[in-house]
Amino acid sequence: MLIACSAQAENGPELQRQQQLQQMVLHDCGACHGMSLKGGLGPALTPAMLEGKSDDLLVEVILGGRENTAMPPWNSLLNASEATWIVKQLKSGAIGAK
Amino acid sequence: MDRKTTQIRRHRRKVTMKYRALAGLFIAASTTLVAWAAVRGTGDLGIIIERTSGSITVVETTQHTVLGRIPGLGDLSHASAVFSRDTRYAYVFGRDGGLTKIDLLEQKISHRVIQAGNSIGGAISQDGRLIAVSNYEPGGVRVFDSETLQPVADIPAIHGAGDAVSRVVGLVDAPGNRFVFSLFDAGEIWIADFSDRDNPEILKLTGAGNQPYDALITPDGRYYIAGLFGEDGLALVDLWQPQQGIRRILPDYGRGEEKLPVYKMPHLEGWAAAGDHLFVPAVGRHEVIAINRHDWSEAQRIPVHGQPVFVMARPDGRHLWVNFALPDNDTVQVIDASTMAVVHELKPGKGVLHMEFTPRGEAVWVSVRDTDRVNVYDTGSFRQITAIDVEKPSGIFFTARAHMTGL
Numbered sequence: 001m002l003i004a005c006s007a008q009a010e011n012g013p014e015l016q017r018q019q020q021l022q023q024m025v026l027h028d029c030g031a032c033h034g035m036s037l038k039g040g041l042g043p044a045l046t047p048a049m050l051e052g053k054s055d056d057l058l059v060e061v062i063l064g065g066r067e068n069t070a071m072p073p074w075n076s077l078l079n080a081s082e083a084t085w086i087v088k089q090l091k092s093g094a095i096g097a098k
Numbered sequence: 099m100d101r102k103t104t105q106i107r108r109h110r111r112k113v114t115m116k117y118r119a120l121a122g123l124f125i126a127a128s129t130t131l132v133a134w135a136a137v138r139g140t141g142d143l144g145i146i147i148e149r150t151s152g153s154i155t156v157v158e159t160t161q162h163t164v165l166g167r168i169p170g171l172g173d174l175s176h177a178s179a180v181f182s183r184d185t186r187y188a189y190v191f192g193r194d195g196g197l198t199k200i201d202l203l204e205q206k207i208s209h210r211v212i213q214a215g216n217s218i219g220g221a222i223s224q225d226g227r228l229i230a231v232s233n234y235e236p237g238g239v240r241v242f243d244s245e246t247l248q249p250v251a252d253i254p255a256i257h258g259a260g261d262a263v264s265r266v267v268g269l270v271d272a273p274g275n276r277f278v279f280s281l282f283d284a285g286e287i288w289i290a291d292f293s294d295r296d297n298p299e300i301l302k303l304t305g306a307g308n309q310p311y312d313a314l315i316t317p318d319g320r321y322y323i324a325g326l327f328g329e330d331g332l333a334l335v336d337l338w339q340p341q342q343g344i345r346r347i348l349p350d351y352g353r354g355e356e357k358l359p360v361y362k363m364p365h366l367e368g369w370a371a372a373g374d375h376l377f378v379p380a381v382g383r384h385e386v387i388a389i390n391r392h393d394w395s396e397a398q399r400i401p402v403h404g405q406p407v408f409v410m411a412r413p414d415g416r417h418l419w420v421n422f423a424l425p426d427n428d429t430v431q432v433i434d435a436s437t438m439a440v441v442h443e444l445k446p447g448k449g450v451l452h453m454e455f456t457p458r459g460e461a462v463w464v465s466v467r468d469t470d471r472v473n474v475y476d477t478g479s480f481r482q483i484t485a486i487d488v489e490k491p492s493g494i495f496f497t498a499r500a501h502m503t504g505l
Contacts, residue, residue: 023468027449027467030175031175031362032363034173034175034176034216035149035173035174035175035193036173036175036193036194038173038194039234040175040193040216040234041218041265041282041311041363070327070360072359072360072361074359074361076359076425
């Protein structure tokens with residue numbers, strides 16, 4: 001149990017949840033950021049665009065939103081480990097335009 | 099031997115001739131079939147956007163069937179469409195700046211251009227000759243010939259003293275061959291008059307408010323109303339007297355109240371009007387607002403299930419169908435326009451993205467993204483009539499839009 005928990009913490013969300021999150025990024029985040037994540041009403045979320053921005057900052061933006069913009073706080077739908085997983089996926093280019 | 103051979107040859111010849119005659123008949127029959135298939139009206143046709151695969155599905159709403167599927171339209175997230183006045187062609191506006199003209203009868207792409215880097219929607223002019231597209235990148239509006247998609251005009255949304263360029267939203271057509279649109283980053287509303295298409299005139303109205311995010315126009319083409327994301331209220335322009343400028347309406351709506359997070363931008367599509375009221379989604383509140391059409395005052399706030407995205411009036415105006423943003427996007431509610439109460443609730447499935455009524459409103463088609471289906475409901479009994487398999491469906495657009503201002 002302990003091992004399973006720590007493994008999950010290291011690897012982020014479970015596989016099924018990862019698939020849900022991936023869908024969420026493409027379709028729900030994509031509503032503003034573009035389904036290929038090249039931007040729209042919200043900025044592009046491509047690896048080049050996110051380069052140099054710290055994971056902590058990006059996780060904070062996802063969970064807390066950005067004031068005076070259309071970016072809402074996602075903390076009622078995502079926890080910190082899920083937001084961290086999303087940031088890693090976006091930075092590596094694993095989600096989004098190929 | 100020789101006689102026999104000749105007989106056989108003759109026989110063969112006869113068979114060949116018979117075969118030829120039959121083949122001729124068959125060809126004649128199949129030509130008739132093709133001609134029969136080609137002669138078809140387009141008034142009950144429509145398209146459904148399949149946003150992940152960059153394709154559209156062509157449907158007809160009389161027998162609820164799929165007529166075909168057309169791929170190759172690029173990035174169709176947040177795609178929309180308008181129709182030529184003969185309702186043969188659909189113009190599809192893609193996110194990636196793609197503008198695609200589709201022949202609904204031949205079910206093929208007739209013209210396609212990539213006209214910008216990032217787009218949000220478009221409109222067709224009153225005379226049907228011009229297609230306008232609103233762009234985020236480069237911010238502005240580009241206008242094309244509807245026949246050939248050749249460029250006609252480029253209107254960069256440059257505002258203020260410097261060279262700042264705004265993203266453009268809420269583009270609609272208006273009488274007088276005009277296009278009206280809002281500058282999201284500048285809080286302006288511009289009216290481009292194409293009555294002389296080679297010399298368009300642009301009237302720029304300032305003071306729309308903070309972040310106009312979408313707009314609608316009344317079916318008579320007189321009033322243009324932009325919703326504001328950055329502050330409360332709406333911006334109104336009387337297109338009969340545009341020089342009077344922008345009037346702010348409902349300025350006190352929700353003042354001092356805590357806003358709820360908005361996980362999807364609401365839309366102001368069409369004129370959800372019934373009787374004396376206009377119905378619009380509230381921003382950051384789980385309410386639909388009824389506005390008095392005569393003095394533009396707030397008539398009622400109708401509590402609903404979540405953050406409304408589309409508030410669509412059934413063509414007879416008696417009911418309003420409402421869908422919602424995440425996490426409530428599995429639900430549709432129906433509001434009675436006379437009592438302003440929710441009279442029915444449906445749970446079509448996760449990811450209800452769009453609804454479109456048949457021309458006279460006896461049925462409504464509802465796209466349900468996560469079930470890969472479009473559900474068709476009887477709008478009187480609310481019973482499901484059928485469901486159609488469509489890959490990740492989003493926007494649904496029927497050809498009846500061709501004859502409505504602003505759609």
